[in-house]
Amino acid sequence: MRRETMGGGAQTPALTALLCLGLCRAPWDKAQAGTLPKPSILADPGPLVAVGSPVTLWCQGSPQAEVYRMYKEGGLQPWVVQAQQDSRHKASFSIIQSMSSYDSGQYWCVYLTSLGPSQPSDPLTLVVTGMFPGPSLSAQPSPVVASGGNVSLSCGSHRVGTAHLLKEGGAGPLHSPEARFSQVAGVWQATFLLGPVDSTHGGIYRCYRADTVEHHVWSLPSDPLELQVTGLHREPSLSALPASLLLLGQSLTLRCHCEPSCDRYALTRPEGDTSPQHLAGQPSPDFLLGPVSGSLGGRYRCYGGRQGPYAWSAPSNPLDVLVAGMYRNPSLQAQPGPSVPRGAMVALRCGSEEAMDTFLLHKPSDPLQLEVSGGPEPSSPSRPQPGSPTASAPEDHTLENLIRIGVAGLVLLGIGLLLADAWYSHKRTRAAGQQ
CATH class of the missing domain: 2.60.40.10 (Immunoglobulins)
Known part of the structure; x- marks a missing residue:
């Protein structure tokens, strides 16, 4: 690896970019635009690098490549690597042995051929993490959400900045949702709304807080939050x-x-x-x-x-x-009694010496034997015939008969008195006529 200066003397970042990306287009234009594929830039193990950790940048181009150049936003000069004869379509730049805030930022690369330089790659944003304590991450109303529902993920911090939400195995930081922190009850909070959720939303999420000035300098990650989606198939x-x-x-x-x-x-x-x-x-x-x-x-x-x-x-x-079996046995009583005729109503009363809010009729109170007298129920609701096993006992009408006899006696007595009065009246009238 070697560094290549773009002309003699000191160079400003703007002039360097102009010389490398502007003036270098002249030979590329002569090489028939579009004939050279645009290279891609990768970071290994990834674009989020913990402070103090190494990272390798790769530029993947064309088998025609002879030289690869790696540029950093704001850098004065590129890193240059001669293409290997056995693998001319890719070059590695092991330029960062210990990641720091100075190494964070945007990178891109080009490669040179005998026809000229390629177009620059899409930019790669390299982020350094772990520069300050991480925020918290929570889900409302719950990290277990029904399919089609909504959930909000809240990233909380004691400092202001920009919040970034990343899903494990998902998009890189350039495509992750980001939001500004706002103060809620003395705590800085950023909320990410997800929904209607489906199976693709399930996974592990973390959030970071980015510095307000150095946007590529991030905190430690929050504790992981596992979002689970229910209702994706029939209930068991x-x-x-x-x-x-x-x-x-x-x-x-x-x-x-x-x-x-x-x-x-x-x-x-x-x-x-x-x-x-x-x-x-x-x-x-x-x-x-x-x-x-x-x-x-x-x-x-x-x-x-x-x-x-x-x-x-x-x-x-x-x-x-x-x-x-958690408390003393309750008592169980039958009212009016444990022996009742068939078809009659009976009430079972469960009582406890301790205050209870629910009673269940089962076993484990002391058993109550309930006896039902009488034969089996009739097969039809028709009135039983006298003398049949299911006929009811004869009823006692003595009192009713006595009342009837008493009323009849009073009626006869009244009639007798009327007849006697009429007879005496007739006799007195006759005696008076004879005188």
């Missing part, structure tokens, strides 16, 4: 083995059944209807919980995953796991 079913109501100390297995089969499964116990904050997948559909304790009780859902580590199904229907 969730079942409990041996049952969803268990005593303390028993073993419980929750099984997530995915159709068609999934390659990983996740179990969540969200609070209320809030979305989970993370889906930790495992290859087995069985989740062994036990020995069961009170802390394992709650509402569970499961997800099935396929098509990548960040793509999940819709959630299963909820399954409530109930743990018994």
Whole structure:
């Protein structure tokens, strides 16, 4: 590697650029424009370089190349490499052994042939990271987002600057979203809105803060944030083995059944209807919980995953796991009593000496034996015939009969009194006439 001066004496950056990219076009124009392919420039291991780390720049051109030149924005002169005879289409410039803020900026390269120089490559932005503490990164409402929904990623910092959001395995820093920090409740914050989300949005994100003056000088990265997308295929079913109501100390297995089969499964116990904050997948559909304790009780859902580590199904229907044996046994009573005739109503009352907000009718209170008297229910709702096994017992009408007899006696007595009065009146009238 050697440096090549562009003319004698000291050169200003503007003059250097003019001489290298302007005047050099004369022989290139004579070499029939468009006959030489434009080179490409690459950074190994990447365009984001931690402070103090080495980086190698590559310029890839044409087999016709004889000399490669690497330029830096603001630099006085290019780095020059003679093309190797066995690999004339690519040249490496191991120019940076320890990355610093001085080495950050834009680079481009050209190559020379017997016909003249090529066009310059597209620029490569080299960023130095780790120059100051990293920001924080969070997702609202949750890093687990349903397909078609929206999510905002918030990058927070104690200093002002420019925020850059990068996705692992995604575009380089030149194409990453960037935003200015604004102050919210005393903290500088930049928000990136994503949505409607689909499977391509799933992945690992980090954010950086860039210096307000030196835009290619960045902070350490934030802690990684894993964005997971749900609802990309049909929901699985969730079942409990041996049952969803268990005593303390028993073993419980929750099984997530995915159709068609999934390659990983996740179990969540969200609070209320809030979305989970993370889906930790495992290859087995069985989740062994036990020995069961009170802390394992709650509402569970499961997800099935396929098509990548960040793509999940819709959630299963909820399954409530109930743990018994946490408190003293309640009491169970039957009213009006434990022995009732068939067809009658009976109330079972569950009572506890401790304040409870929910009661379930099952076992593990002390058992209550409920006896039902009478034969089997009739096959039809028709009235039973007298003498049949299902006929009801005869009713007692004694009181009704006594009342009827009493009323009849009073009526007869009244009639007798009227007849007697009429007879005495007739007799007195007759005696008076004879006198």
